Amino acid sequence: xxxxxxxxxxxxxxxxxxxxxxxxxxxxxxxxxxxxxxxxxxxxxxxxxxxxxxxxxxxxxxxxxxxxxxxxxxxxxxxxxxxxxxxxxxxxxxxxxxxxxxxxxxxxxxxxxxxxxxxxxxxxxxxxxxxxxxxxxxxxxxxxxxxxxxxxxxxxxxxxxxxxxxxxxxxxxxxxxxxxxxxxxxxxxxxxxxxxxxxxxxxxxxxxxxxxxxxxxxxxxxxxxxxxxxxxxxxxxxxxxxxxxxxxxxxxxxxxxxxxxxxxxxxxxxxxxxxxxxxxxxxxxxxxxxxxxxxxxxxxxxxxxxxxxxxxxxxxxxxxxxxxxxxxxxxxxxxxxxxxxxxxxxxxxxxxxxxxxxxxxxxxxxxxxxxxxxxxxxxxxxxxxxxxxxxxxxxxxxxxxxxxxxxxxxxxxxxxxxxxxxxxxxxxxxxxxxxxxxxxxxxxxxxxxxxxxxxxxxxxxxxxxx
Amino acid sequence: xxxxxxxxxxxxxxxxxxxxxxxxxxxxxxxxxxxxxxxxxxxxxxxxxxxxxxxxxxxxxxxxxxxxxxxxxxxxxxxxxxxxxxxxxxxxxxxxxxxxxxxxxxxxxxxxxxxxxxxxxxxxxxxxxxxxxxxxxxxxxxxxxxxxxxxxxxxxxxxxxxxxxxxxxxxxxxxxxxxxxxxxxxxxxxxxxxxxxxxxxxxxxxxxxxxxxxx
Numbered sequence: 001x002x003x004x005x006x007x008x009x010x011x012x013x014x015x016x017x018x019x020x021x022x023x024x025x026x027x028x029x030x031x032x033x034x035x036x037x038x039x040x041x042x043x044x045x046x047x048x049x050x051x052x053x054x055x056x057x058x059x060x061x062x063x064x065x066x067x068x069x070x071x072x073x074x075x076x077x078x079x080x081x082x083x084x085x086x087x088x089x090x091x092x093x094x095x096x097x098x099x100x101x102x103x104x105x106x107x108x109x110x111x112x113x114x115x116x117x118x119x120x121x122x123x124x125x126x127x128x129x130x131x132x133x134x135x136x137x138x139x140x141x142x143x144x145x146x147x148x149x150x151x152x153x154x155x156x157x158x159x160x161x162x163x164x165x166x167x168x169x170x171x172x173x174x175x176x177x178x179x180x181x182x183x184x185x186x187x188x189x190x191x192x193x194x195x196x197x198x199x200x201x202x203x204x205x206x207x208x209x210x211x212x213x214x215x216x217x218x219x220x221x222x223x224x225x226x227x228x229x230x231x232x233x234x235x236x237x238x239x240x241x242x243x244x245x246x247x248x249x250x251x252x253x254x255x256x257x258x259x260x261x262x263x264x265x266x267x268x269x270x271x272x273x274x275x276x277x278x279x280x281x282x283x284x285x286x287x288x289x290x291x292x293x294x295x296x297x298x299x300x301x302x303x304x305x306x307x308x309x310x311x312x313x314x315x316x317x318x319x320x321x322x323x324x325x326x327x328x329x330x331x332x333x334x335x336x337x338x339x340x341x342x343x344x345x346x347x348x349x350x351x352x353x354x355x356x357x358x359x360x361x362x363x364x365x366x367x368x369x370x371x372x373x374x375x376x377x378x379x380x381x382x383x384x385x386x387x388x389x390x391x392x393x394x395x396x397x398x399x400x401x402x403x404x405x406x407x408x409x410x411x412x413x414x415x416x417x418x419x420x421x422x423x424x425x426x427x428x429x430x431x432x433x434x435x436x437x438x439x440x441x442x443x444x445x446x447x448x449x450x451x452x453x454x455x456x457x458x459x460x461x462x463x464x465x466x
Numbered sequence: 467x468x469x470x471x472x473x474x475x476x477x478x479x480x481x482x483x484x485x486x487x488x489x490x491x492x493x494x495x496x497x498x499x500x501x502x503x504x505x506x507x508x509x510x511x512x513x514x515x516x517x518x519x520x521x522x523x524x525x526x527x528x529x530x531x532x533x534x535x536x537x538x539x540x541x542x543x544x545x546x547x548x549x550x551x552x553x554x555x556x557x558x559x560x561x562x563x564x565x566x567x568x569x570x571x572x573x574x575x576x577x578x579x580x581x582x583x584x585x586x587x588x589x590x591x592x593x594x595x596x597x598x599x600x601x602x603x604x605x606x607x608x609x610x611x612x613x614x615x616x617x618x619x620x621x622x623x624x625x626x627x628x629x630x631x632x633x634x635x636x637x638x639x640x641x642x643x644x645x646x647x648x649x650x651x652x653x654x655x656x657x658x659x660x661x662x663x664x665x666x667x668x669x670x671x672x673x674x675x676x677x678x679x680x681x
Contacts, residue, residue, distance in 0.1 A: 149494055152502040154627030193470075206470045210479075 018295045018449045023445050026293070030188075030439045031195060033288045038434060049426035056420020059413050060135055068138045070413045077396045082136035084389040085418050087244055088272070089129035091169060091265075091385060094241060095273025096122025097177055099234035100184070103465035104226075110301055112443040113293040116188075118277045119283065120438070124278070126174045126430040128421040135417070137210075162246035169243035172231060173236050180229045181428070186212050186227040187222065187442040195305055204435075241269040248392060255335035255395040258323065264316035268385055271309035271355070273301050275381030282375045286432065293439050296369050303368040310359030313388075317356065331400045343407060344394045347387045354384025503623040510620040512582040516568050524649070525613035531647045546581055549573045584618045585609065591626075591679045598642040601668045602640040602660060604614070606649045607632075613649040629679070633672040637661075640670075652654055 021029070063070055073080040094120040103111040134140055146167045148156055190212035193205035212218060224324045242262035249261035278299065285294040324336040339348045356381045361367045368374065398405045432438065449455050515606060523529050531538070534551055538544035549572040549586070556566055572579050585608070587593050598608075605612065610621025622628060632639050638653060640660040645651040660666055 042487070150498060152498065152623075152625045152627045154630045202470055211471075211476070 010131060014297050015449070016113065016295070016297070017292055017444065018297070019292055020449070021292055023448065026448070027195075027441055028442055029290065029293065030444075031192065033433055034192065034437065035195070036437060042430065042434060046427070047428045048424055049430050052420055052423025054423070055416050056131075056423050059416040059420050060131075063135060063413065063417070064126065064140060068136065070411060072408055072410040074406060074408065075317045076399060076406045077394065077405055079393050079396065080408055081410050081414035082132045083247070084386065084393050085421065086129050086132035086136075087247075087265075087389045088382075088386050089132070089421065091124045091241065091242055091269035091272040091389075092276045092382070093122040093129060093177075093273065094266075094269035095277045096120070096125075097180075097233045097237045098172070098270055098273065098365035099277070100180060101230040102237055104230045105234060109447045110298055112304070112447050113290075113439050114277065114281060114298055115443070116181075116436075116440045117281060117438050118273075119177060119184070119431070120432050120436070121277060121280060122177050122273070123174070123181060124425045125171065125273075126177065127428065128425050130170060130174065131421060131424065133163075133170075144155065146322070149309065154455050162243065162250045165243045166247055169240045172343055173240040176229070176233050176236055180226075180233050182208075182223055183222070183229060184440060184443075185436065186210060186276050186439060187214065188437040190214065191441055194438060205390055209298075237270075238266055241265040244269075253395060253399060254329070254331040255320075255324075255339070256392070258320065260316055260319055260323070264313065264320075266308045267312035267316065268355075268388060271306060271313055271359075272382050272385035274306045274309065275378045275385070278302050278306070278374060278378035278381070279401060280429070282371050282378070286436065287437070289434065290439060293444060296371075297454075299371065299374065300365070300368045303362050303374060303377075306378070307359050307362035310355060310362075310381065313354035314359075319350065335395055335398075338398055339391055339425060344397070347391050347394065351384050351387035351391055354380045355388060358384070489569060492680075493617065503625040507625075508620055508623055510584060511617055514582055514617065515580050517565055520612045520615050520618060520640070531612075538595045539599050540596055542592075542596065544595045549579060584620050585624065587624060592681050593679070597668075599646055600643070601636070601672070602646070602666065604641050604646050604648065604651060604653075607639055609647055630674065633674050635677075636670055636672050664670075 012276050017026070024045060057116075071080060071082070073082070096115075100115040101120045104115075113463040134143055137143060145155075146157055146164060157167075186209055189205050189209040193202055193209050196202045196205055242265065245261035245265035248256040251257060281294055282299065285291050321336050327333075339345075358377055361373070363378060367377075394408060397407055445451060522532065534547040535544040536547070549569055552566075552569050553573045556563075556569060560566060561570075568579060571577075608622055608624070610619070612618065637660055641648075641651055641653045641656070641658055642663060643665060645656075658669060
């Protein structure tokens with residue numbers, strides 16, 4: 001073993017595992033959190049998450065019992081926290097596919113140590129997101145009406161409604177992400193099965209590993225399947241949030257009816273997704289001692305993507321405003337001036353501060369490599385993206401007809417349902433870090449110098465011992 | 467390492483891939499058949515407190531439906547007649563019949579006869595008899611051959627899909643206003659063309675939107 005990592009001799013790139021580790025050590029360090037006796041902190045975190053989940057169950061139970069009147073939605077603000085939170089969670093769920101599929105197709109090898117983690121985050125965020133449309137229909141037991149199932153009512157869903165497109169977009173996204181995540185997990189599940197010492201572990205990982213034996217034929221099929229799924233998932237990165245933006249853009253509300261919405265929503269989604277990955281990763285890598293796999297280099301790369309997408313979002317805000325003026329449409333102009341100086345000015349300026357001003361700090365390498373500052377920025381990014389959706393939805397409060405203006409104030413149940421979705425999210429997450437490998441073991445091994453076919457040429461002395 | 471799973475489990479994915487979709491289709495088909503009002507409701511034929519025979523009154527005696535259900539042309543609900551409507555005749559016809567004991571008692575006390583409702587729509591659907599009658603929908607179209615029923619039986623599913631079948635293509639089901647209560651009238655056999663009828667007052671555009679029936 002060498003003490004210090006050095007750039008690859010051919011491409012001079014920074015090593016992705018730093019300090020370097022042997023193949024054996026990588027398996028050991030990723031498997032450790034699953035094989036430890038669960039520490040007290042894990043139990044406390046699980047208890048906290050389950051408490052939030054309980055709050056969610058209580059809020060939703062009361063909602064089902066009483067009806068959507070327990071929320072602050074009203075006329076004219078028929079959409080409130082439910083859609084704000086839906087769009088927010090779906091947006092967060094975008095980083096996973098971007099990292100796993102798009103970066104895979106672009107051969108960005110630094111994705112290998114964060115893709116599993118962010119895909120898991122994606123899936124859990126999508127579950128949280130889907131909970132909102134499910135409960136906001138009021139009669140959740142009639143949810144199956146959104147599916148085109150033949151029925152005696154002779155009624156089909158309204159295929160011209162973007163809300164229905166949303167159902168398909170998000171459920172396709174959820175299922176493809178889950179499939180992609182699971183296929184990627186199979187070799188690692190087999191590793192865990194083979195390491196398992198207890199019967200239940202052998203069965204749990206054994207069932208999930210689907211009989212993986214690491215044969216050449218298995219790997220060949222695996223690589224093809226993974227590539228195909230990456231190809232399938234890539235358009236979804238763009239399509240899902242485009243369709244989510246149609247919920248607004250297809251309507252005729254001033255401030256919503258704009259063609260910039262799809263790209264602007266996609267950029268915002270990736271922005272918030274990377275924000276959430278950073279928030280969670282900065283904590284997880286230190287708790288689970290994975291700093292050598294998820295290096296500062298990885299975190300810095302994520303910060304760069306955040307800066308890029310944050311700037312795109314800032315550009316979209318400016319362009320929206322410009323077009324409102326340039327179009328000469330008085331209602332459109334009023335909407336944007338109202339956003340800035342109307343009753344919800346505080347939400348607008350919070351959004352601008354968090355999404356446009358704060359990410360500019362990421363231009364500086366010292367900030368990108370400072371985990372504490374980065375952690376704060378990543379949280380502010382998601383606060384800002386929440387306010388973005390709040391600002392957009394609250395456009396409803398003042399439309400073209402002043403006599404129908406109204407206002408919106410969320411109730412305690414709006415807040416408790418929102419808090420409760422964090423319970424869903426973190427309960428899944430706590431279980432995930434304990435029972436599944438949170439870094440793709442097999443993939444990380446492939447980016448080790450040892451995996452390079454020319455690795456041993458003339459380096460026998462330096463890299464012995466594997 | 468010892469063998470974890472038996473060998474037959476290798477077939478599990480194939481079996482699931484075949485059985486899964488079939489089960490999905492099967493559930494939808496089963497719900498469509500066994501849960502539909504066509505299966506659960508048609509043929510409903512409750513015992514009534516008084517063995518009133520529509521076959522006798524509307525069929526053999528040829529009484530018009532509107533003699534008893536007198537609000538049907540003017541109101542949403544086709545009235546169940548008050549006991550006095552029965553007694554108009556039965557004061558003189560079979561005044562001592564055993565079967566009419568409850569009718570006489572009701573006439574004396576003023577307590578309604580507890581008829582059991584056969585044709586029941588859900589509260590969230592706003593059905594109006596007068597509109598359907600003036601559009602030329604005959605009684606028999608929804609209630610069947612009441613004039614041949616000893617005891618009233620639900621002959622149509624009264625489901626939403628069944629309503630929409632006619633709302634989407636009403637013409638074959640319509641008849642001239644003069645034939646509304648004619649139980650034996652067959653629009654198709656009679657060659658009636660609602661578009662050519664000068665007596666027709668309503669346009670042939672039954673609502674298909676949600677708020678047509680769910681207000």
